Amino acid sequence: MAGKVKSLYVCSECGYETAKWLGKCPSCGEWNTLNEEIRETTKSGVVKPEKRMSSSYSKPLRINEISTDDEQRYFTGSKELDRVLGGGIVKGSLVLLGGDPGIGKSTILLQICNHLGRMLKILYISGEESRRQIKLRAMRLNVDSDNLYVLTETDVEVAAEYIRSEKPDLVMIDSIQTMNFTELSSSPGSVTQVRECTNILMRTAKTLDIPVIIVGHVNKDGAIAGPKVLEHIVDAVLYFEGDKQMSYRILRAVKNRYGSTNEIGVFSMGDRGLSEVENPSLMLLSGRPKNVSGTCVACVMEGSRPILAEIQGLATTTGFGNPRRMSTGFDYNRMSLLLAVLEKRAGFYFANLDTYINVVGGLRLDEPAADLAVSMALVSSLKDIVIPDDMLAFGEIGLAGEIRSVSHAEERVKEAARLGFKKCIVPKHNLDSIKLSKDLNINVIGVSTVREAFGAICS
Known part of the structure; x- marks a missing residue:
């Protein structure tokens, strides 16, 4: 006997099913995700289930009896x-x-x-x-x-x-x-x-x-x-x-x-x-401009390895009533927070300026350790001050303008020294955890506030 055709609305996010269309899914709360599907049901009113396959896992075993000798x-x-x-x-x-x-x-x-x-x-x-x-x-x-x-x-x-x-x-x-x-x-x-x-x-x-x-x-x-x-x-x-x-x-x-x-x-x-x-760091740093303001190198951790990435910032006079904010490769809301801290705690005003952030190479930086490099790139563009090519920075910025410590500071500094950087700006609280050998020719500068970090550029 032919099955009965039935129309259902299924959520594309969580799979919730309902007989009528709804604007908001009752299960996951997403809007406009219910799509109509046509199903053919059997006489009992349900779709015929798939034939059960025999499984070797049907018998329960003690966890100590399960062997992993052949695991590869x-x-x-x-x-x-x-x-x-x-x-x-x-x-x-x-x-x-x-x-x-x-x-x-x-x-x-x-x-x-x-x-x-x-x-x-x-x-x-x-x-x-x-x-x-x-x-x-x-x-x-x-x-x-x-x-x-x-x-x-x-x-x-x-x-x-x-x-x-x-x-x-x-x-x-x-x-x-x-x-x-x-x-x-x-x-x-x-x-x-x-x-x-x-x-x-x-x-x-x-x-x-x-x-x-x-x-x-x-x-x-x-x-x-x-x-x-x-x-x-x-x-x-x-x-x-x-x-x-x-x-x-x-x-x-x-x-x-x-x-x-x-x-x-x-x-x-x-x-x-x-x-x-x-070596992703060499790839991401290839083609860096020389003697140009608005660029700073950050060091972020991707799993167990440090990666150096170039961050570019641009601050220019706006031609609109409200200044534009645009971020590529960095969280937009995080950039807005850093701009507020720079204005309130450091005295750098971006209220009437269009502000742009770009992470070169298509990498996306989600780690808070990139805060300091982003801020330095923006201030460098604002003041038209060139950050030296052999300098990099990492550190998390708090709402009070303080530079907070980050994890794996020693690994980050060693990666910077390996790639030829001579000066590294780090949170002051991380200085005690950084122990470098004498053959690494790099100057580690500890800073505790945003103002100190910008002062280290010219030192």
């Missing part, structure tokens, strides 16, 4: 990617890779295949490209592994059955928005389809102990398209950041059950694919 990680051949993943791909893990179109998601997957294909059997499932298109891209990237198998399929049940029968060592899905679960009548890419397809792949990966990498598209806000629960299902969520018009790409983990979420990987896009940048 697959090294991808890219140190930057392995760093972000926490040391490599874990067996049985489900990794979600997101990013803007054309930023390099499919490219890095094929490059992984070229390295791991020497030892492992890899299944590449594509719902967007034909076999010939994938072959042409593989030829451009010099990928010619005999252990790489390509399957063009959009039915997730067919893909899962092939995985169970062939048992590859690694599976890649490009992309999850093109996969379709035939038991649901909604179109591919919808909230329900994405959620159910990911669930099937997750159970397959955990049951067979096969790692699966899923490509996810992003929406106009930069978040992965589909329900937010998608990020809760997977074990790791990786984001590609950066402007696709530029050659540099930054890979960041926003969730990782098997490693840190503070690490980043830096890549450069070329004709032969993505190449890793082993």
